[in-house]
Amino acid sequence: MLLLGAVLALGTVGIAWATAGLAPIVHARQSHFKALGRAAKSLRDQIGRSEPDWSIVASDAREIERLAAALPSWFPEGSGRGHGVKTRARAAIWAKPQEFGQAARRLLNRAQDLTRAAATRDPRALALRTRALGQACGSCHRRFRARSSWW
Amino acid sequence: MTAEAPTNGRVRVWDFPTRLSHWTLVSxxxxxxxxxxxxxxxxxxIAGYGVLGVVLFRLAWGFCGGQTARFGDFVRGPAATCRYVRKLLGHRGEDAPAPIGHNPLGALSILVMLALLLTQTTLGLFAVNVDGFASGPFARWVSFGTGRRFAHLHAATFQLLLAMIGVHLAAIGFYRLARNESLVPPMIHGFKSRAPSGVVPYFVPWWRALFLATGIFLFVALLLSMR
Structure with a gap:
């Protein structure tokens, strides 16, 4: 009985220790993605205006490009679903690393296109590049993120 | 069943705009x-804007539509509702004639359902998705975090709506099995086969619905053009 208790306690401690290492990784990832979403929304809000505030557009585009470049590093092996911390990161991310890498590169490319479009101050190019960026987000989420894009 | 000899044939209970509103909401x-x-x-x-329009129409129709569509006709106070429930459960009580349109319990569910749908569409207008690339028309007026909160509330209200629909369907099943009353066909063709009290409800001309629908369409279009 005592032994069982000790084993259980040790097991719990072990799981707690493992998730203690994982939780900050997952939470940091979530806050990075929130920053990405915040910048994307801010950008789209500017596009909806008759005359976008180009300084906001430029800073949003820079932020998105910076985050897109860092994105692959947010997914260390073993930080997906089923490791004890609630996350929507699917196992496919690590099962198909090539595909995931490609999707991440696509995002970065489109973010760079966006930064260039922002620098030209051409509203049509900006709208086009923003839409392309959104498609990169969406197609990756459909494959590698669990559930619909609303929750 | 208290009714004396039912009037022969069918009696019209639901007008066309009420039925159309109902089935449009379902679809x-x-x-x-x-x-x-x-x-x-x-x-x-687009479908959400449609829901908003139909709910607004049904609310307005509840004040100027046919008798059975009017809130004033079917929304009852707590005492009347309790009496109805007691009668429904088989307790002998004073015999109030069964209402020709919605019963007091149905009235409650209509109010809850319309309120939930109005809440739901309003929440949706401000909702933002995870990547910030899809959003309701008014999302620009709120921050990303607030828009996400709207989206989560939108999801929660959806669960409430599902529960409400479950209750609605269960009630239909109950009336069918326990009281041998089919509620679905009248909501399709508008007629009930017999009038328990011999009462014939009044209806209003069709152009009133058309007029109202046009007004609400313009209102929703105007509302959305504000974004």
Whole structure:
């Protein structure tokens, strides 16, 4: 009985220790993605205006490009679903690393296109590049993120 | 059953705008559900605007439509509702004639359902998705975090709506099995086969609905053009 208790306690401690290492990784990832979403929304809000505030557009585009470049590093092996911390990161991310890498590169490319479009101050190019960026987000989420894009 | 000899034939209970509102809501709810699941946000928004319009129409129709569509006709106070429930459960009480249109319990569910749908569409107008690339028409007026909160509330209200629909369907089943009353066909063709009290409800001319629908369409269009 005592032994069982000790084993259980040790097991719990072990799981707690493992998730203690994982939780900050997952939470940091979530806050990075929130920053990405915040910048994307801010950008789209500017596009909806008759005359976008180009300084906001430029800073949003820079932020998105910076985050897109860092994105692959947010997914260390073993930080997906089923490791004890609630996350929507699917196992496919690590099962198909090539595909995931490609999707991440696509995002970065489109973010760079966006930064260039922002620098030209051409509203049509900006709208086009923003839409392309959104498609990169969406197609990756459909494959590698669990559930619909609303929750 | 207390009714004496029922009047022969059928009696009209639901006017066309009420029935059309009901079935349009059913189909639009289905469209909204499916488009949200499959991330077809353009269509989700359009269907959502439709729901908003139909709910507003039904609310207005509750004040100027046919007798059975009017809130004043079917919304009852707590005492009348309790009496109805007691009668429904088989307790002998004073025999109030069964209402020709919605019963007091149905009235409650209509109020809750319309309130939930109005809440749901309003929440949707401000909702933002995870990547910030899909949003309701008024999302620009709120921050990303607030828009996400709207989206989560939108999801919670959806669960309440599902529960409400479950209650609604269960009630239909109860009336069918326990009281041998079919509620679905009258909501399709508008007639009930017998009038328990011999009462014939009044209706209003069709152009009133057309007039109202046009007004509400313009209102929703104007509302959305503000974004």
């Amino acid at each position: 639009l709810f289905g469209v909204c559900w499916w488009t949200a699941k499959s991330d077809h946000m353009r269509w989700h928004r």
